[in-house]
Amino acid sequence: DAKTTQPPSMDCAEGRAANLPCNHSTISGNEYVYWYRQIHSQGPQYIIHGLKNNETNEMASLIITEDRKSSTLILPHATLRDTAVYYCIDAAGGTSYGKLTFGQGTILTVHP
Amino acid sequence: EAQVTQNPRYLITVTGKKLTVTCSQNMNHEYMSWYRQDPGLGLRQIYYSMNVEVTDKGDVPEGYKVSRKEKRNFPLILESPSPNQTSLYFCASSQGLANNEQFFGPGTRLTVL
Numbered sequence: 001d002a003k004t005t006q007p008p009s010m011d012c013a014e015g016r017a018a019n020l021p022c023n024h025s026t027i028s029g030n031e032y033v034y035w036y037r038q039i040h041s042q043g044p045q046y047i048i049h050g051l052k053n054n055e056t057n058e059m060a061s062l063i064i065t066e067d068r069k070s071s072t073l074i075l076p077h078a079t080l081r082d083t084a085v086y087y088c089i090d091a092a093g094g095t096s097y098g099k100l101t102f103g104q105g106t107i108l109t110v111h112p
Numbered sequence: 113e114a115q116v117t118q119n120p121r122y123l124i125t126v127t128g129k130k131l132t133v134t135c136s137q138n139m140n141h142e143y144m145s146w147y148r149q150d151p152g153l154g155l156r157q158i159y160y161s162m163n164v165e166v167t168d169k170g171d172v173p174e175g176y177k178v179s180r181k182e183k184r185n186f187p188l189i190l191e192s193p194s195p196n197q198t199s200l201y202f203c204a205s206s207q208g209l210a211n212n213e214q215f216f217g218p219g220t221r222l223t224v225l
Contacts, residue, residue: 034213043116043202043216044155099145099170100204100214102155 003027004088009107012082018075020106022088027068034091034100035062035073037084044087044102047073078110114139116217118203124223125193133188133220135203141215143206144186145170146178148199149219155202161186193224 005023012018024033034049048055048062050071055062061074075082085105116137125131137144145160147170157170161180175197177189186205190197203217 041149041200041219041221043204043218044214045216046213049213099157099160100155101157102147104154 003090003101004103006086006088006103006106008104009109012075012078012108012110014080014110014112015077018073018078018082018108018110020073020075020086020088020108022071022073024069024071024088024090027090031090033062033064033068033071034089035060035071035086036089036100036102037082037086038105039081039084047086078108080110080112082108083110084108114215116203116205116215118201118217118220120220121218122221124225126225127194128192131190131193131222133190133201133203133222135186135188135217136184137186137203137205137215138184139205139207139215140183141205141207142183143208143212143214144180145204145214146176146186146188147202147204148172148197149202150199158188158201193222195224198222198224 003026032049032051035047036044038044048060050062063072087102087105089100119134142163146158147155149155156172159178161167167178201220204214206212206214
C-alpha cells in the first residue's frame with residue numbers, strides 16, 4: 001500500500017501556480033520524496049525528487065518541510081498540458097531496489 | 113533519443129495462449145522493472161531486474177515470467193494468460209537503484225478473453 005496521502009483532485013487556472021500537497025507520515029530517514037505524473041494512460045513521467053532540501057528544476061519546485069512529513073509540488077505557471085494525475089512517492093534504494101509504490105495520486109485539472 | 117520502448121502497444125488474445133511483451137531501453141540502464149496498472153489499484157510492480165541475469169519478484173509476480181539476457185531488454189512473458197491479467201502494462205528503467213529517476217515506456221494494453 002502507498003505510504004503517502006494526497007487529495008484526490010484539485011483544480012487550477014491556466015497561468016496560475018498549482019500547489020499539490022502530500023503527506024509522508026511514515027517516511028524514513030533514507031527515503032527520498034519523488035513526484036511523478038501520468039497524462040491520460042501514458043507512462044508515468046518523472047518530475048522531481050528530494051531528500052531534505054527544497055529542489056527546483058525546469059518543470060517544478062519541491063518544498064519539503066523540516067520534519068519531512070509533508071511536501072508540496074509547485075508548478076509555477078500551470079498550462080492545460082499539465083492536466084494529469086500527480087503521484088508523490090516515498091522511495092529508497094537499497095532494500096527496496098528502486099521500487100516505486102504508487103498510490104491513487106491527485107488528479108490536477110487545469111482550466112482555461 | 114533516450115527512451116523505453118514496448119511492443120506491442122495493444123494486444124487482444126485468448127486464455128492460455130502464450131505471449132511476450134518486449135521492453136527495450138537505449139540508455140544503458142542497469143535497473144529495469146515491469147508494472148501493471150488497474151483501475152482503483154494503481155500501479156503495482158510485477159518483476160524487477162538489477163542487472164543482466166539478475167531478476168526478482170515484485171508485488172504481483174504470479175502468472176508472469178521475465179528474463180534479462182541482455183542489458184537493454186527485459187521481456188515479460190505470460191505463459192498461460194488469464195482474463196485477470198487484462199491490464200495496462202508499463203516497463204521502466206533507471207541507471208541505479210536509489211536516487212534516480214525512472215523512465216517509463218508508453219504502455220501495453222493487454223486484453224485476455
